[in-house]
Amino acid sequence: MNVEIIFPPLEAGLAALLEYLSAHVLTCLIPAFFIAGAITALLKKDTVLKYFGADANKCVCYSIAATSGTVLAVCSCTILPMFAGIHRKGAGIGPAASFLFSGPAINVLAVLLTARVLGLDLGAARVAAAVSMAVVIGLVMAFIFERGGVSQKSAPQAPLIGADDENGRPSYISPIFLALLVGILLGATSGFAWQIKTSLVSALILVSAWMLKTYFLEEERSDFIGESWWLARKIFPLLLIGTFVTGVIGYFLPVDLIKQVFGTSNFAACFVAAMTGALLYMPTLLEVPIVGTLFGYTSGVMAPGPALSLLLAGPSMSLPNMIVIWRIIGAKKAGVYILLVVILSTLMGMIYGVVA
Amino acid sequence: MVKIEVLGTGCAKCKSLAKNVDKAVEELGTDAEVIKVDSLQDIMNRGVMMIPALYIDGKEIAVGRTLSVAEIKSLLDKSTTSD
Numbered sequence: 551m552n553v554e555i556i557f558p559p560l561e562a563g564l565a566a567l568l569e570y571l572s573a574h575v576l577t578c579l580i581p582a583f584f585i586a587g588a589i590t591a592l593l594k595k596d597t598v599l600k601y602f603g604a605d606a607n608k609c610v611c612y613s614i615a616a617t618s619g620t621v622l623a624v625c626s627c628t629i630l631p632m633f634a635g636i637h638r639k640g641a642g643i644g645p646a647a648s649f650l651f652s653g654p655a656i657n658v659l660a661v662l663l664t665a666r667v668l669g670l671d672l673g674a675a676r677v678a679a680a681v682s683m684a685v686v687i688g689l690v691m692a693f694i695f696e697r698g699g700v701s702q703k704s705a706p707q708a709p710l711i712g713a714d715d716e717n718g719r720p721s722y723i724s725p726i727f728l729a730l731l732v733g734i735l736l737g738a739t740s741g742f743a744w745q746i747k748t749s750l751v752s753a754l755i756l757v758s759a760w761m762l763k764t765y766f767l768e769e770e771r772s773d774f775i776g777e778s779w780w781l782a783r784k785i786f787p788l789l790l791i792g793t794f795v796t797g798v799i800g801y802f803l804p805v806d807l808i809k810q811v812f813g814t815s816n817f818a819a820c821f822v823a824a825m826t827g828a829l830l831y832m833p834t835l836l837e838v839p840i841v842g843t844l845f846g847y848t849s850g851v852m853a854p855g856p857a858l859s860l861l862l863a864g865p866s867m868s869l870p871n872m873i874v875i876w877r878i879i880g881a882k883k884a885g886v887y888i889l890l891v892v893i894l895s896t897l898m899g900m901i902y903g904v905v906a
Numbered sequence: 907m908v909k910i911e912v913l914g915t916g917c918a919k920c921k922s923l924a925k926n927v928d929k930a931v932e933e934l935g936t937d938a939e940v941i942k943v944d945s946l947q948d949i950m951n952r953g954v955m956m957i958p959a960l961y962i963d964g965k966e967i968a969v970g971r972t973l974s975v976a977e978i979k980s981l982l983d984k985s986t987t988s989d
Contacts, residue, residue, distance in 0.1 A: 590970065590971050591971060595955070595956070595970070627915065627917040627919075627920075627957070628917075628919065628956045628957055628958075628970050628971075629955075629956055630915065630946060630957065631946060631949045631950050631954055631955055631956060631957055632955040632956060634946055634947075634950045635950050635953075635955060638950065769977070772977070773971070773977075776974060776977075777971060780922075780972065784918065874915070874946070877946075878946065
């Protein structure tokens with residue numbers, strides 16, 4: 551077998567892989583896994599959960615539905631019962647749909663990696679577009695399917711800032727701890743001189759460790775570490791392998807073809823990107839190398855518009871997810887939902903293409 | 907006999923919890939009835955918001971996350987000795 555056709559694609563794969571194993575990416579990913587672990591293990595969800603059943607103000611309901619995915623869970627299937635619950639017993643199909651879309655779209659790990667590897671502007675655009683899309687999708691779904699008025703199911707109203715939670719710990723402790731973790735990430739990824747960076751990050755780590763020891767129970771501490779490690783163990787190897795594969799495939803994909811299809815931010819490019827995202831199954835975080843390396847956003851081959859469209863439609867839609875949703879809300883509603891995601895992702899991409 | 911319920915629909919985390927529960931029960935030799943609830947309808951009807959979820963003797967132990975074999979074993983120890 552001709553050696554010349556084996557090595558170049560493998561080199562391309564390796565090059566892509568090394569980009570993701572760099573200090574640049576790791577200083578973002580490692581703190582990010584801890585943040586995700588803290589969200590799963592330490593953040594009390596009751597406050598947010600109680601808002602979904604109440605006959606709350608529509609505005610509040612939709613904005614919470616569109617953003618709470620970030621603080622509720624990192625794995626998208628974790629919140630499926632909640633989605634079903636909101637739909638059947640709580641606020642209805644509108645907020646349920648907002649909630650369903652936004653969760654994976656503004657996944658904490660994915661957004662952080664997007665900002666780090668593909669640029670802060672695309673990362674910020676992803677969040678802004680995803681949240682707005684979530685609200686619009688929800689409103690449209692509610693309009694189409696709940697003409698008879700939103701069902702008023704009442705549930706106990708929860709105060710926004712709760713009193714001490716069950717462990718006798720003031721409820722502001724967890725958010726502060728989370729903020730410290732975010733601070734560590736920002737410090738580690740900042741552009742300061744390395745002496746400042748290391749002292750800043752070390753100081754923040756010490757304070758967080760102290761908080762962990764003082765305010766959290768031993769089992770909460772092990773939950774936190776356990777969750778962070780579980781996420782890293784499940785996601786990181788897949789990310790590396792996926793990145794390597796995208797590098798290899800990218801070697802074979804003709805750049806001219808990609809440029810032709812995705813080179814501008816017009817309707818066709820964004821639409822194809824949105825469809826690709828909707829159909830292609832993307833494991834968590836892999837949308838980043840797919841956009842950056844495979845379709846060449848990082849090297850300027852893919853335009854910002856289609857890049858955003860893919861980032862919006864990709865994570866929220868996957869075949870297994872769609873099948874479960876189909877079973878929960880039925881073919882008609884699921885069909886409309888999918889259509890809305892594709893159309894709005896295309897639109898958001900086009901708008902961003904003009905603005906970027 | 908201890909009644910252990912594992913609520914989950916079959917995603918990686920849910921399977922992980924189920925596997926760890928089985929292992930913990932086997933290693934401890936506890937007299938336990940392990941029930942796997944995987945219908946989303948049933949899970950929802952119990953008011954459980956996130957999966958995987960673990961219930962021991964009808965009491966909610968963990969919601970929305972998985973537990974290690976060691977953690978489950980210590981929980982089972984506690985629940986059997988406190989009777």
